[in-house]
Amino acid sequence: MSPIGKTRPTGRDRLRDSVLAGDLSFLLARANALTLAAANAALAEHGLKARSYSVLALAADDVRPTQRELAEFLRLDPSQVVALVDGLEKRQLVERQTDPADRRANVLVATDAGRALFARAQESARAVELGLLAAVTPEDHERLAQLLRLLAFPD
Amino acid sequence: MSPIGKTRPTGRDRLRDSVLAGDLSFLLARANALTLAAANAALAEHGLKARSYSVLALAADDVRPTQRELAEFLRLDPSQVVALVDGLEKRQLVERQTDPADRRANVLVATDAGRALFARAQESARAVELGLLAAVTPEDHERLAQLLRLLAFPD
DNA sequence: ACGAATCGTTGAAAAAGTCAATTATTTGTT
């Protein structure tokens, strides 16, 4: 019989071999925390955070989202979207346009300055993402995105 | 030539076809938000949240983590761990034991009541996870965990 | 033995999240 019985791994791997480490929710939370921190750090030089970057991205993409759509998509309270848009609008990066089809709603559109900033920020974001995915092949990258989509958009 | 040019999808898919929706950070954030909300809802009946559940899980697993290890593992500030452990200890679910090897450090151990509660909570957690992964085959489930591990533990 | 570093703790301040109420507008019903 092997001299090694049911040994506990030591040091760094001790927690990584715990039951929790197999938990998808935990892995998701931790991966998200690291990714978010890296993204925020990289976006800081543009005066953005992951949140404002996301809003700017959708505005610059000419999707013409309403604030409500933004809230649902980014899983935020509508009041948080107000603050987020206020910030970007004060910096003249986006514009609120009352939706002609529904004058209660504001549609978000990026200004030229907003598009320019987004283009630059997107570079930083892509660089970070590549760094994080250094250990992942391009095929696995796509596979991962695909699987995450199933979790992120269940319907 | 096709009568359909570069049409924008309408309604629900409008935002989902945006550039942002291809962003791994975004997918991660949204998947995590939904998962976290579901987990918290399910754990509420046990008086737990995802955070306290994680701490309890590690304590019940006999990993004997110090609070510092907990903080690093869960990506929390050490002061947040204090509050978390305070809560669990007040409910007699875990115990602080001063590490004999380093009397500055507290090692976390679950009480019998803690283990019992964790067993029950784990059931709820597993049920939620299965629900979220309804659209994912078991092989893909494992693949997803594997890929997330690369992001969650880059070294 | 001594200074530097580390662990847990506290407390304060900033940021993020939650929620109910309000106005303006639209939708559905009669």
Place this chain on the structure above:
DNA sequence: AACAAATAATTGACTTTTTCAACGATTCGT
């Protein structure tokens, strides 16, 4: 056409979470 109910954005109050610096106790390196 009139009117009630529903919806979009906004505000303000409140709670929770996060972040940070400081502190006493203990350990580590020299």
